[in-house]
Amino acid sequence: MIGSVRHRPDETNHKTVAELTKRASEQLSDVVRSEMRLAQAEMKEKGKRAGFGGGMFGGAAIMGLLALWAMVFAAIAGIAVALPVWASALIVAGGLLLVAGGLALAGKHELGSAGPPKPEKTIDSVKADVDAIREGAHR
Numbered sequence: 716m717i718g719s720v721r722h723r724p725d726e727t728n729h730k731t732v733a734e735l736t737k738r739a740s741e742q743l744s745d746v747v748r749s750e751m752r753l754a755q756a757e758m759k760e761k762g763k764r765a766g767f768g769g770g771m772f773g774g775a776a777i778m779g780l781l782a783l784w785a786m787v788f789a790a791i792a793g794i795a796v797a798l799p800v801w802a803s804a805l806i807v808a809g810g811l812l813l814v815a816g817g818l819a820l821a822g823k824h825e826l827g828s829a830g831p832p833k834p835e836k837t838i839d840s841v842k843a844d845v846d847a848i849r850e851g852a853h854r
């Protein structure tokens with residue numbers, strides 16, 4: 716049989732459009748789920764940092780209130796009694812103000828390091844995934 720050559724399609728390499736569509740859909744679902752897990756983990760970390768910084772601001776507020784009370788007591792003691800009582804009260808108030816200032820600066824630093832409240836790494840990853848899908852679709 717010269718001239719008649721039959722080509723048999725290799726059954727293992729050919730898939731139907733329905734199978735390919737199903738597989739692409741499953742892969743896309745897996746990608747979306749993994750991106751959601753990544754976003755959740757990223758937001759959880761940022762929430763922890765923001766919570767810690769907010770707690771430090773709360774501590775600074777309490778120390779500032781204690782300093783105000785100490786200053787009020789120092790003024791009362793300064794009017795009513797001799798120098799050593801109000802002088803010691805002013806020293807305590809100054810110490811409390813230093814602690815409040817330190818906590819406020821530490822809280823500001825923690826809030827600043829938390830970054831904006833959006834999952835930036837996940838957004839970049841999703842953009843890369845979308846670009847890869849578009850590139851694959853154009854082939």
